[in-house]
Amino acid sequence: MRKIFPADALARDRRFNRQTPEERLSDPRISRPGAGNPSSSKLTPEQANGPDRARALMHGIFVGEIQALEGAGRTCWDFEEGTDVPFELKLDMARQCWDEARHCEISVALSDHMGTELGEFAENVTLYEAACNPDPVLRLTGVNRALEGLAIDVFNTMKEFGNMAGDPVLEFCEDWMLADEVTHVKMGSDWLRRLTANDKERLDKALEFQRVVDRLFSFNGFRGEDDDSPIQLTRRFRELAGFSTDEIDEIADMARETKNEAPV
Amino acid sequence: MAGYASVEGTAMTEAKRPREPFAPWDRRALPGLFDVDETARRVGHYKWVETKLFEAMGGWVATVPELDVKMRLGTHCYHHAWHADLFNKRLPELREMKPERLTIPPNDEMVAFVEAMTEPEAPELTIEKLVGVYRVLIPHKIAAYTYHRNGTSEITDMPTVRILDFIVQDEFSDWREGEMLIQSMIETDEEVDRAAAHQARLEKLMLAAGGIAGPGSIGDPYVEVEEED
Numbered sequence: 001m002r003k004i005f006p007a008d009a010l011a012r013d014r015r016f017n018r019q020t021p022e023e024r025l026s027d028p029r030i031s032r033p034g035a036g037n038p039s040s041s042k043l044t045p046e047q048a049n050g051p052d053r054a055r056a057l058m059h060g061i062f063v064g065e066i067q068a069l070e071g072a073g074r075t076c077w078d079f080e081e082g083t084d085v086p087f088e089l090k091l092d093m094a095r096q097c098w099d100e101a102r103h104c105e106i107s108v109a110l111s112d113h114m115g116t117e118l119g120e121f122a123e124n125v126t127l128y129e130a131a132c133n134p135d136p137v138l139r140l141t142g143v144n145r146a147l148e149g150l151a152i153d154v155f156n157t158m159k160e161f162g163n164m165a166g167d168p169v170l171e172f173c174e175d176w177m178l179a180d181e182v183t184h185v186k187m188g189s190d191w192l193r194r195l196t197a198n199d200k201e202r203l204d205k206a207l208e209f210q211r212v213v214d215r216l217f218s219f220n221g222f223r224g225e226d227d228d229s230p231i232q233l234t235r236r237f238r239e240l241a242g243f244s245t246d247e248i249d250e251i252a253d254m255a256r257e258t259k260n261e262a263p264v
Numbered sequence: 265m266a267g268y269a270s271v272e273g274t275a276m277t278e279a280k281r282p283r284e285p286f287a288p289w290d291r292r293a294l295p296g297l298f299d300v301d302e303t304a305r306r307v308g309h310y311k312w313v314e315t316k317l318f319e320a321m322g323g324w325v326a327t328v329p330e331l332d333v334k335m336r337l338g339t340h341c342y343h344h345a346w347h348a349d350l351f352n353k354r355l356p357e358l359r360e361m362k363p364e365r366l367t368i369p370p371n372d373e374m375v376a377f378v379e380a381m382t383e384p385e386a387p388e389l390t391i392e393k394l395v396g397v398y399r400v401l402i403p404h405k406i407a408a409y410t411y412h413r414n415g416t417s418e419i420t421d422m423p424t425v426r427i428l429d430f431i432v433q434d435e436f437s438d439w440r441e442g443e444m445l446i447q448s449m450i451e452t453d454e455e456v457d458r459a460a461a462h463q464a465r466l467e468k469l470m471l472a473a474g475g476i477a478g479p480g481s482i483g484d485p486y487v488e489v490e491e492e493d
Contacts, residue, residue: 001320001323001324001327001382001383001384001385002385005323005326005327009326009327010326011326011327011328011329011334011387012329013329013330013331066334069325069334069335069338070325070326070334072322072338073321073322073323073324073325073326073337073338073341074322074323074325074326075322076318076319076321076322076323076341076345077319077320077322077323078323081315082364087315087348087352087364090315090318090319090345091345091346091348091349093322094318094322094341094342094344094345094346095342095345097322097325097338097339097341097342098338098339098341098342098343100338101334101335101336101337101338101339102339104331104334104335104338105335108331118331128326
């Protein structure tokens, strides 16, 4: 088995369809009503296509969890213990594999609960691509801080959606997954600090990579702090996971910038 | 309070009545098969094998298209990482302050086994991946751990016994799940042959290695008898 497994080789059964993020967002079932009109973009059960958007988001969570599982697994395999990464980092990644496998199970069951079939929405592999970085510090920062950070925001948003929709099963499951994600982001924050303690240049490169990934997932104001952002930036849980207030402010600013840059 | 105490007239236990230090049902014996150094050597090999296994299972997740197998590999990956961590923590207690020094394969043949086991990558080779783990390596781990658990002193080396008890319970459970996955994937005579051929290839490599801790992994059942002229 080779080291560094490319995203286009990810193994899937025939139900899965792959698309670019742009193609996926052009799916009429999940387009925000009045895209470009910020006042109507928040995900709520009352919207005409609110339930469809929630189902699409849950399917997106499901395929994201598969890729997170695959990414954590590859970090166990791709790097040599001692020379590349400490033994304990690999143990953390193995633990994350278990968590992500459970998240796959939870999200596939929740998709079924919401009336969605596997493969009903397309998959894009941007998340896994971030997990292919050959530098373990950059990989961990991109995945565990940027993408798992996004997962905190997504799960909190879905938890609130479950609450608004009167769906205690959805709310319950999202809360549990949220707890795991805080743990994963904290792992990323802790390892970033430990592995770059005497290497400012590597720390800067890792944080820059995190910004690139964060920007990618803030597209068109998709994730932000404004009331009408579909995915709400979650300050409280990010703080628990080791983000400083300045870092959260930076992501919020980035979200506003990408929203302003979005085509109307 | 000398002699019997009483509460509302009820007789209480005589506190000073002598008892044996070992209860009648406690048959644990002091001598064990392994001294401290031999135990550390074996535990180091176990950690090496568990580490190689969890790394491979993590790597394979991206390569298997079957959703249920993908999720089981992710779950079992952590089980073996936890085993490696337990062994890693045991090594300093066995006077090895640099655990990485003993985290080594028992011999080159064991390295060859692991290389062959982790070789399959293509998405069509899930049966081979599972056979290597669940029909070859895990049964050999259960055998070596059981031999160690039953042979070591349950008094002097109880920390290792406790670790092995947890681990063997995991191994049996994972073996059962893995074997059921294999059975559910084999649907043709050709696939039966594929599974058997891969198992035989790996078994021969394991035989050459002498088991996961090298020769003597499960002891020697034969008796040396001098031939009469």
